[in-house]
Amino acid sequence: MLKFSKMHGLGNDFIVIDAIQQNVQLSTEQIRFMADRHFGIGCDQLLLVEKSTSADVDFRYRIFNADGGEVSQCGNGARCFARYVHDQGLTTKETIAVETASGVIYPTIQADGNVRVDMGKPAFAPEKVPFMAESEAVTYLIDVQGYDKVEIASVSMGNPHAVMLVDDVDTAVVEKIGPVMESHERFPERVNVGFMQLVNSETIRLRVFERGSGETTACGTGACAAVVTGIRRGLLARDVTVSLPGGQLQISWPDENASVWMTGPAEHVFDGEIAWSTLQQI
Numbered sequence: 001m002l003k004f005s006k007m008h009g010l011g012n013d014f015i016v017i018d019a020i021q022q023n024v025q026l027s028t029e030q031i032r033f034m035a036d037r038h039f040g041i042g043c044d045q046l047l048l049v050e051k052s053t054s055a056d057v058d059f060r061y062r063i064f065n066a067d068g069g070e071v072s073q074c075g076n077g078a079r080c081f082a083r084y085v086h087d088q089g090l091t092t093k094e095t096i097a098v099e100t101a102s103g104v105i106y107p108t109i110q111a112d113g114n115v116r117v118d119m120g121k122p123a124f125a126p127e128k129v130p131f132m133a134e135s136e137a138v139t140y141l142i143d144v145q146g147y148d149k150v151e152i153a154s155v156s157m158g159n160p161h162a163v164m165l166v167d168d169v170d171t172a173v174v175e176k177i178g179p180v181m182e183s184h185e186r187f188p189e190r191v192n193v194g195f196m197q198l199v200n201s202e203t204i205r206l207r208v209f210e211r212g213s214g215e216t217t218a219c220g221t222g223a224c225a226a227v228v229t230g231i232r233r234g235l236l237a238r239d240v241t242v243s244l245p246g247g248q249l250q251i252s253w254p255d256e257n258a259s260v261w262m263t264g265p266a267e268h269v270f271d272g273e274i275a276w277s278t279l280q281q282i
């Protein structure tokens with residue numbers, strides 16, 4: 001049997017698998033099957049807990065979207081990862097160093113049960129996102145099929161984000177623009193699409209249509225992307241409460257050369273197991 005834990009960060013949910021104590025080799029099709037909410041277990045992303053590849057890092061963290069594609073960062077997943085390794089007794093450290101495909105992040109489990117994560121520095125250079133643009137700008141006007149020119153900000157939080165301002169997230173046509181933007185030709189690796197409503201300089205509302213998973217109830221890297229691009233646009237303060245459909249995250253970006261800090265919950269729901277024979281039929 002393959003053992004897993006089901007966890008979530010504000011409803012952005014994960015299948016978390018200990019690939020240190022279990023020998024785990026999953027194909028893209030098997031990940032897609034496990035993520036399927038009707039025929040499988042169901043999740044937005046599947047997270048693999050692995051041994052780190054260097055001495056000064058505690059763990060390696062691999063992230064797969066529901067479509068089976070491996071990606072290089074996940075904010076809500078980072079908080080659940082920290083909660084998981086702590087609760088499973090895989091570490092006794094308060095702050096752990098976690099290697100991801102886009103660099104090392106540092107989650108800390110706080111006394112109040114929330115998890116605070118140093119998410120590293122944002123990257124705005126188009127080639128870092130990657131986003132096809134003549135030169136770097138605070139915002140870009142892009143042609144979106146079926147819509148007039150759309151103004152976006154673009155940033156990498158270790159994964160690609162496009163953020164647009166909307167008057168009201170409740171009436172934003174996320175389900176229409178999201179898929180078109182996700183696979184926009186100017187984002188060669190596709191993109192996570194944030195819809196940000198300004199409440200005041202310290203509070204935003206946000207919905208995110210995630211690359212490879214569709215709209216989720218929360219997106220940690222999306223919250224970071226919305227705040228740093230909002231600060232660069234002169235719209236936000238350095239500490240912002242981000243209100244997502246699944247709940248709130250606190251995001252802080254102390255200055256242009258600093259890491260982005262994300263604080264929020266990480267919940268364990270249940271443990272389960274799935275027969276290898278079931279997976280071998282996929």
Ligand SMILES: N[C@H](CCC[C@H](N)C(=O)O)C(=O)O
Pocket residue numbers: 012044045063065071072073074075076077159160192210211212213216218219220221222
């Ligand atoms: N869909 C994202 C990965 C998960 C990010 C999100 N779940 C988060 O909390 O940051 C991507 O393709 O880059």
